Amino acid sequence: MPQPPAANLLAAEKSPYLLQHAHNPVHWRPWGEAALAAAREQDRPLFISIGYSACHWCHVMERESFEDAEVAAALNAQFICVKVDREERPDVDAVFMTACQMTTGRGGWPLTVFATPDGEPFFTATYLPPRTVPGRPGRPGLVEMATHIGRLWREDRATLAKAAAQVAEHLAGYFAGAAKGGALPGAQVPEEAARELALRYDQRFGGFGPGPKFPAPHVPAFLLAEARRSGQPAPRDMALHTLSAMRLGGMFDQVGLGFFRYSTDEKWLLPHFEKMLCDQAGLALACLDAFAATGAPLFARSAEETCDYVTRVLTAPGGAFHSAEDADSPDGQGGHGEGAHYVWTTAEIMALLGPDDGAFVTTRFGMQAGGNYRDEATGQPTGANILHLRGPLPAAEDARWERIRPRLLAAREARPRPAMDTKILADWNGRMIAALARTARLLDRPDLLEAAGRAADFVLTAMVRPDGGLWHSWCAGQAAVPGTADDYAALVGALLELYAADHDPDRLARALELQRRMDQDFWDPATPGAAQGETQAAAETPGMGKEHGAPAATGARQPGAPDAGAAPTGSGYFLTAGQAPGLPARPKEVYDGAHPSANSLALDNLLTLGRLTGDPAHTRRAEALLAAFSGNLAENPSAHAHFLCGLLRWLAPGPDVVVVGTPGSPDTAALLAAIRTQAPPDTLVLLKNPADTRLDALAPFTQDMAAQGGKATAYICRDQTCAPPATDPARLPF
Structure with a gap:
């Protein structure tokens, strides 16, 4: 041998x-x-x-x-x-x-x-x-x-x-020259981004452009936010169609739950079968936005099921989350095949379920006797099927499916599983913690809040360096690689979502600590440069040539006039705290590709911290980010979808609420529940416990706020105007 x-x-x-x-x-x-x-x-x-x-x-x-x-x-x-x-x-x-x-x-x-x-x-x-x-x-x-x-x-x-x-x-x-500065951007930038996306929108299948199609969940999230701002239905319709197509198609694991990496075709049918933690987080958050916009059960269920997949399959000992499941798995014939764990033949379904349930599944989930799964390289049918739906099942059929699905899952679990990448990444865990906490808050899932808290506790203990900074990766008992700006931004966002769900002031305090460290280690104080051509003259290896020609340069358009006063100087956040040995440059990421950049996440965080704490330094730094990347937005608005979500929040912030009351008391719980159901999007809530002074130090403007008449009281402010204190959950001034 x-x-x-x-x-x-x-x-x-x-x-x-x-x-x-x-x-x-x-x-x-x-x-x-x-x-x-x-x-x-x-x-x-x-x-x-x-x-x-x-x-x-x-x-x-x-x-x-x-x-x-x-x-x-x-x-x-x-x-x-x-x-x-x-x-x-x-x-x-x-x-x-x-x-x-x-x-x-x-x-x-x-x-x-x-x-x-x-x-x-x-x-x-x-x-x-x-x-x-x-x-x-x-x-x-x-x-x-x-x-x-x-x-x-x-x-x-x-x-x-x-x-x-x-x-x-x-x-x-x-x-x-990554930051192409200009005047503070205005509403014309998201308007132009929506127009760009409309030109690429696939009206038949959803998504943007031809296959392969990537989920990029911040794109539908932006379109939903822009629809709220503009009152126009087109951005909303594009977002809902795209999210529905992904959830009903082969991009979603109909049996085991969770989203696959991307679709190789235009129909969202034929996925690349890896499942990555960061995708689950982003898509769960986007589905929650869609649920908030529509109340449609499909989107709430999609968010919950995605979180359930993560907690069931990707949870690591200690409570954090592994990074991914592989696309390939043993194919039962001595080799490995992509998607082998997930696909089915009609014969397998009929043998497992019998004629009645088997016929129901093969018909409703688009199975074919010759298979609907085609080999990516040859385009030929493989004989296997990817389960998918053409539309949501009616209630009775959905109940029937939920009785059948555990049987299919149990049979599938007997197959060899794809390999698990057991790395724990601080940034991906941060995004997933945020998704779990928001799902728990909006859909009343305390078990998901507990899972989010366990993951945060692991990362903020096992992945903290002796100097208080973060490690990026943890695997097999060992932390490695100093944290990047992505790690800090994602974990600040996670802590802010946890605070929104459990109102523990220590979450807010830790978020502030990490934001200060991010500002200290990653902020570029240089003045943003004028827009430079992104395409450089490419060096060519003699005798072999380039694989492809370089893309054409994009001409810059003038950014819009400022909507507010000038922002402080700065050019955003570098990816690393310094230039690493062996790298010819210190990277700075601006555009939102498959996942939001650190600068986009930080914009959201800074706006939230400024409003929660009343400290204008956070808002000024957010405005510095907006000014630093104003030229980038003008050149290619739709490439910065998550950043535009922050811009929309800055242009039209939601209400700020301080609830003064004893945590867990019936009157406090009633006010918080009413706020959750009545408040418009982007409402931020502080909970001030009269017996706890921690919030006074974090948000000094709350020091003089008190409960009225011995009842839990809500102080609601918007656009620098505050309504009279309210104690009746049925009469909140939103």
Whole structure:
């Protein structure tokens, strides 16, 4: 029996993704100063491969290339080979992904980078086959690429060094000019963003653009907020159609609950089957917004079921949440297949459920005898089916389905499960804590609030550094990687949602502490630059060419006139607290891609903290963010959907309420319940316990507020105008 290859240096790592590659014949090293030092000492370029454990094509490239002896020999002989878990090192990924987008016009994972020993990239690509495929000159094979670059390094290093210096210069310029400042933006920016999204809107299937379609839950969340502001139905309709299509389609696991990563087709039918914690959080929050806008049970149920999936499957010992489930799983035929755990044949359903229930499921959930699941590469039917609905089930049929679903789930659980990425990430946990806390508050699910509290307690103990800062990742008993701006912003948001749900002043105090640390370590005090062309002249690897042409530059439009006074100077938050060794730039992320940027999350947090505490410093910093990225918004409004949610809150903030009363008493509970059902969106609530002075220090403006007539009392203010104190839950002045 052949022996497995000896372990490489990844065997000592904790990341499940890195451990997946620990027995590759490639001599992998983890990213760090040791790898960079080895490259300098041995005078070799770096070969950097970046991916994540739930990435299907990362697994494909591993099987095809990194387990191939010829590929490994070509890499090992000429390069220091570095493997990066993008979720563990988002800073490394951000810099090299930006380089890839600059030089090729596209990006994605697996990400492939060749760089100098100092980390300056000179060639980037995504997936590469092991060998060049005849007839496809634009995608060289990894063996040929490694051989070519190795020869250039030996014989024409000056050319590679020039290309690397160009890319490094463009990266530094791009991140230095990431904030394109201007006047404080006004309502014309969200109006233009809604128009842009309407042009891309798929009126038939929902979503924006052709397949593949990504959920980007902050986009429907923005459209719902813009519909509230403008009173126009079109943004609301686009958001509701898109969220409904995702929930009813193959993007949602109809049997086991929770959302898959994205849809490979335009119909939201054929997903990539990984399930990621951050997606569950964002989609649960967006569904709650849709429920608030419509009262439709489908959206409340979608949020609850998504949270139930997370608490049932992704909860780690200690209460925090694992980061993802893999797309691939054993297929029962000695191999692995994407989605093998989730798909069904009609014969399986009929054998398990019998003719009556079997016919009900196969008919209602769109199953076909020949299968509705087509192979992504060939487009051919596989014989398997993805359960999906054309519309919500009527009440009687839904009750029948809920009696059947546990039987299907039990049968499916007997199959081999996809691998779990057991990393605990501070930012993704923060987003999920926020989703759980808001779902608990709006849908009366105290069990979800308990789950949110346990996760927060874990992160804020196990993932705090000795100096009080955060760690980014925790796995197998070990915390690693200093926290990023994403971590701080997500956890501040989580604590604010927890405070909204349980009104524990310690939650608010901790949020303020983390916000101060974020301001101290990540804020860029520089004046925002004028808009620069985002497309730089891409360096080209001699003899091989670029994969694709770079995208065309976008001309800037003038930002709108300010709606308020000038904001303080600053250029937003960097992703990292300093420039990491081996990276040619300190990244700063502005646009909202698959998930909101740290700057977008921070805008929301600062606006909330300013209103809850009465401290104008938080509001001024929020306005500094708005001014810093005003030019970015003008250039491409719809690329900043979550940031625009914050802008809409700034333009038209909701009411601020202070309830003075004893927590848990019937009169206090009645007031809080009435506020929850009567108050408009973006209402913020402080609970002042007359017997507890903690809130006095956090929100000094509440010190003189007292209960009236011995009853719990609500002080309701909006637009700097306060109504008389109210004690009757039926007569709150909203």
